[in-house]
Amino acid sequence: MARERGGEGAGLRWLAASSAGPASAGSKAFCLPEDLAEAEDAQQQDERADERRDRHLKPALPRAWWNPTVVMPLRLTRLASRVSIHGPEGWPAAGSAGFRFSPAAPSHSTSAAAGMMAAKADQIRVVILDLDGVIYRGHTAIPGAAETAQWLRDRDYQTYFFTNNSTRTRDSYVELLRGYGLETDPDHIVTSASLTVRYFVDNELIPANVLIVGEGGLADELRGAGLRVFRRPGKQKIDYVVVGMDRRFTYHKLHLAQQAIRAGAEFIATNRDATYPVEGNVIPGGGSVVAAVATAAEREPILIGKPAARAGELIVHQAGVAPEEALMVGDRLETDIEMGRRAGLLTCLVLTGISTAEEARALSPRHRPHWIIPTIATLPDLLRSKLEGEPL
Numbered sequence: 249m250a251r252e253r254g255g256e257g258a259g260l261r262w263l264a265a266s267s268a269g270p271a272s273a274g275s276k277a278f279c280l281p282e283d284l285a286e287a288e289d290a291q292q293q294d295e296r297a298d299e300r301r302d303r304h305l306k307p308a309l310p311r312a313w314w315n316p317t318v319v320m321p322l323r324l325t326r327l328a329s330r331v332s333i334h335g336p337e338g339w340p341a342a343g344s345a346g347f348r349f350s351p352a353a354p355s356h357s358t359s360a361a362a363g364m365m366a367a368k369a370d371q372i373r374v375v376i377l378d379l380d381g382v383i384y385r386g387h388t389a390i391p392g393a394a395e396t397a398q399w400l401r402d403r404d405y406q407t408y409f410f411t412n413n414s415t416r417t418r419d420s421y422v423e424l425l426r427g428y429g430l431e432t433d434p435d436h437i438v439t440s441a442s443l444t445v446r447y448f449v450d451n452e453l454i455p456a457n458v459l460i461v462g463e464g465g466l467a468d469e470l471r472g473a474g475l476r477v478f479r480r481p482g483k484q485k486i487d488y489v490v491v492g493m494d495r496r497f498t499y500h501k502l503h504l505a506q507q508a509i510r511a512g513a514e515f516i517a518t519n520r521d522a523t524y525p526v527e528g529n530v531i532p533g534g535g536s537v538v539a540a541v542a543t544a545a546e547r548e549p550i551l552i553g554k555p556a557a558r559a560g561e562l563i564v565h566q567a568g569v570a571p572e573e574a575l576m577v578g579d580r581l582e583t584d585i586e587m588g589r590r591a592g593l594l595t596c597l598v599l600t601g602i603s604t605a606e607e608a609r610a611l612s613p614r615h616r617p618h619w620i621i622p623t624i625a626t627l628p629d630l631l632r633s634k635l636e637g638e639p640l
């Protein structure tokens with residue numbers, strides 16, 4: 249069952265999975281091909297659990313809470329009222345990712361502080377840090393990341409870590425970050441998997457049968473919230489197909505997802521990051537898997553992770569600050585910066601990941617980051633200079 253973490257009065261709190269996630273998560277970062285065996289082991293365990301569970305499902309059993317014939321009519325009613333063309337309140341509608349680089353956007357001529365107009369860094373109380381490409385890249389820490397996190401902590405900035413990666417639980421991210429010298433707790437970690445749980449909770453969609461195309465962290469988060477998670481559904485009616493990064497993605501999985509969606513399951517994407525930064529290169533991201541499923545099923549998903557504004561709104565609510573008192577720091581314009589912009593946060597692009605300063609300056613002003621800095625190591629300089637009233 250789901251349980252809530254965080255102190256009283258924290259406002260909206262993230263639902264934590266009851267499982268601590270893959271025990272082997274350790275402090276390793278995320279890369280190919282070393283982690284593939286781990287990912288495969290977790291998925292095989294899930295598939296064996298599916299098979300065991302299916303063997304125990306007898307037609308003569310009472311119509312239990314999980315039986316789709318019992319719960320589906322209610323759920324469909326809720327869906328009809330909530331999943332309108334505008335999407336559930338606060339959540340995006342299917343296919344509404346919306347953000348694209350504007351080819352016609354004029355080049356911006358200023359320096360690293362471009363566009364940065366009247367942003368007020370001196371009022372920042374919350375700093376939200378993306379992980380991949382900001383704190384580390386592949387297995388390698390970005391120099392100065394731990395020192396910056398400590399600098400923020402010493403000055404009482406509330407620090408959140410927000411990744412579109414769905415392959416780990418928040419508990420395993422706590423361990424991972426500890427390995428890089430950053431101390432935090434699950435309440436200050438947001439992943440696209442935990443956000444997906446939040447989507448199910450906010451829209452009262454639990455219980456439900458969920459087919460996932462994703463890794464162990466996604467399965468653990470959903471299972472911990474009370475959802476029935478399948479990788480091979482057998483004869484089970486699937487209510488939702490949730491797709492995220494899956495380094496063991498196969499044609500068979502694509503086929504299962506396609507069939508479930510065509511049979512009426514709602515299609516949810518944890519994120520649409522096309523690529524994922526590793527040392528000196530990129531690998532296919534969750535968005536590549538989502539694109540395959542969307543193509544095969546001829547359906548666009550509901551998008552949960554960045555750039556949807558909902559996560560930023562939830563974080564500032566939990567932190568008890570106004571949107572303009574929060575700073576989103578990320579390496580990707582179309583997710584990190586765009587999410588921040590949509591949620592009304594201040595935004596800062598670092599150049600240690602995917603996006604470049606040139607790409608940022610080519611955007612229309614409302615999509616540009618408020619600041620561009622070379623690396624997270626220079627974030628204290630930015631905040632200190634603003635506090636001291638110096639121009640950027």
Ligand SMILES: [Mg+2]
Nearest residue numbers: 378380381579
């Ligand atoms: Mg990133």
